[in-house]
Amino acid sequence: MSDLTALTLAAALDGMEKKRVSSLELTQAFLRAIEAANPHLNAFVTVTAERACAMAKASDARRAKKGRVPLPLDGAPLGIKDLFCTEGVRSTAGSRILGNFIPPYESSVTQQLWRDGAVMLGKLNMDEFAMGSSNETSAFGPVSSPWRKPGSNASLTPGGSSGGSAAAVAADLCLGATATDTGGSIRQPAAFTGTVGIKPTYGRCSRWGIVAFASSLDQAGPIAKTVEDGAILLGSMAGHDPRDSTSLAQAVPDFRKACGRSVKGLKIGVPKEYRVDGMPAEIENLWTQGVAWLQEQGAVIRDISLPHTKYALPAYYIIAPAEASSNLARYDGMRYGLRVEGKDLTQTYEKSRAEGFGAEVQRRILIGAYVLSAGYYDAYYLRAQKVRARIAEDFTTAFAEVDAILTPTAPSAAFALGERSGDPIQMYLNDVFTVTANLAGLPGISVPAALDGAGLPLGLQVIGRALDEETVFACAAAIERAAGFTAKAKPWW
Numbered sequence: 001m002s003d004l005t006a007l008t009l010a011a012a013l014d015g016m017e018k019k020r021v022s023s024l025e026l027t028q029a030f031l032r033a034i035e036a037a038n039p040h041l042n043a044f045v046t047v048t049a050e051r052a053c054a055m056a057k058a059s060d061a062r063r064a065k066k067g068r069v070p071l072p073l074d075g076a077p078l079g080i081k082d083l084f085c086t087e088g089v090r091s092t093a094g095s096r097i098l099g100n101f102i103p104p105y106e107s108s109v110t111q112q113l114w115r116d117g118a119v120m121l122g123k124l125n126m127d128e129f130a131m132g133s134s135n136e137t138s139a140f141g142p143v144s145s146p147w148r149k150p151g152s153n154a155s156l157t158p159g160g161s162s163g164g165s166a167a168a169v170a171a172d173l174c175l176g177a178t179a180t181d182t183g184g185s186i187r188q189p190a191a192f193t194g195t196v197g198i199k200p201t202y203g204r205c206s207r208w209g210i211v212a213f214a215s216s217l218d219q220a221g222p223i224a225k226t227v228e229d230g231a232i233l234l235g236s237m238a239g240h241d242p243r244d245s246t247s248l249a250q251a252v253p254d255f256r257k258a259c260g261r262s263v264k265g266l267k268i269g270v271p272k273e274y275r276v277d278g279m280p281a282e283i284e285n286l287w288t289q290g291v292a293w294l295q296e297q298g299a300v301i302r303d304i305s306l307p308h309t310k311y312a313l314p315a316y317y318i319i320a321p322a323e324a325s326s327n328l329a330r331y332d333g334m335r336y337g338l339r340v341e342g343k344d345l346t347q348t349y350e351k352s353r354a355e356g357f358g359a360e361v362q363r364r365i366l367i368g369a370y371v372l373s374a375g376y377y378d379a380y381y382l383r384a385q386k387v388r389a390r391i392a393e394d395f396t397t398a399f400a401e402v403d404a405i406l407t408p409t410a411p412s413a414a415f416a417l418g419e420r421s422g423d424p425i426q427m428y429l430n431d432v433f434t435v436t437a438n439l440a441g442l443p444g445i446s447v448p449a450a451l452d453g454a455g456l457p458l459g460l461q462v463i464g465r466a467l468d469e470e471t472v473f474a475c476a477a478a479i480e481r482a483a484g485f486t487a488k489a490k491p492w493w
């Protein structure tokens with residue numbers, strides 16, 4: 001088989017099953033690609049070459065046995081966002097404060113991937129503690145998108161916080177990757193890099209062993225090359241886990257099969273509140289095009305209203321920092337990670353946290369502590385929680401009428417590194433179409449749908465009812481078929 005790294009996950013699994021390629025050959029092809037690209041893209045913060053080859057050899061040995069039933073991901077080389085704890089392999093969450101933290105345990109999601117035969121290539125760069133939209137808050141430096149504007153040498157952001165995951169998938173450095181999404185961190189980087197990103201229903205994937213950012217919003221999901229690949233990966237990542245009390249005791253549906261479902265007769269909602277000021281006409285037009293694509297395949301389009309949308313970002317940027325300030329209290333230099341000695345205990349705490357956390361994380365901790373403090377709690381935190389309830393109600397009302405909702409994924413295409421890093425509000429505005437699904441706990445997917453005039457990918461988002469990823473996959477596959485998006489970043493590395 002030629003050009004192994006360009007294969008989709010589905011094609012690679014099929015190739016291994018038919019003995020056209022071994023997992024070791026695939027794994028070595030990816031390791032070579034990573035070696036060549038990573039000095040330029042900075043997508044991986046740790047490459048686990050030896051472990052990858054050992055896992056690949058074990059997979060090949062499994063496949064060589066007669067009469068065995070193939071594991072769902074047997075031999076598939078994947079990248080893992082560095083927010084997932086991996087036993088015996090440094091897991092940093094993109095932060096100095098975790099330093100050389102080597103977890104003595106494996107996250108449930110990654111454990112399930114290894115159970116299903118996948119191979120770990122390494123750990124992927126990300127915004128520090130997943131706080132960011134451009135991968136520029138990482139203690140390991142930003143990730144460069146494999147995409148560039150034609151004729152330009154300027155480095156673009158792959159999006160964030162799962163920028164390493166998106167860049168690695170888009171640049172063919174792995175067959176697929178894990179990611180997490182608290183306010184858009186799977187879907188926005190997918191949109192910026194021409195890849196597919198799925199945030200499932202809150203509770204679909206276990207959060208156990210994933211470094212916590214905002215626990216009521218965090219969800220794991222895959223970034224993949226195609227909708228079908230995303231469905232295959234989510235099938236392994238999802239499932240009930242008694243170690244996470246918010247994990248849902250629900251059977252995992254056959255997501256892959258759902259990709260083949262027709263959208264005929266499905267009612268698709270188009271929310272008027274998502275037409276925001278300053279959105280490029282190209283994105284508006286693509287949205288209209290997406291509506292037409294679904295309509296042509298038999299879906300019925302309905303205009304809907306999600307009236308509290310405009311309060312979603314402000315509510316998110318209160319709730320997420322509030323939870324973060326509490327979750328990040330554990331990094332005190334005492335038990336693991338960075339410790340900077342002071343003259344007494346308090347000063348050791350202060351110095352460890354001041355040196356260990358970057359500026360954006362410190363900003364979130366300050367905001368979070370403020371909105372939770374006596375006197376401000378009612379004015380900010382409690383109000384934000386009420387807004388969150390209204391936003392969830394908006395969706396409940398809408399889903400009484402429609403089966404899925406179509407929106408753009410992000411209000412712009414990828415921007416240049418440095419372009420927005422000085423202005424947190426500008427950065428936060430990126431999440432305007434994605435945070436609502438987190439606040440309401442709903443599944444959402446981003447599908448690459450077109451290139452803009454500057455040659456950069458744009459994504460469309462489908463949001464579904466809680467636990468109805470199947471309809472989301474069906475709609476996404478329909479968009480994928482109609483869009484025929486095959487563009488790839490031209491290697492410059």
Ligand code: GLN
Nearest residue numbers: 130131132182183184185
């Ligand atoms: N960009 C958002 C933030 O900075 C979302 C991040 C995420 O989903 N992890 O909080």
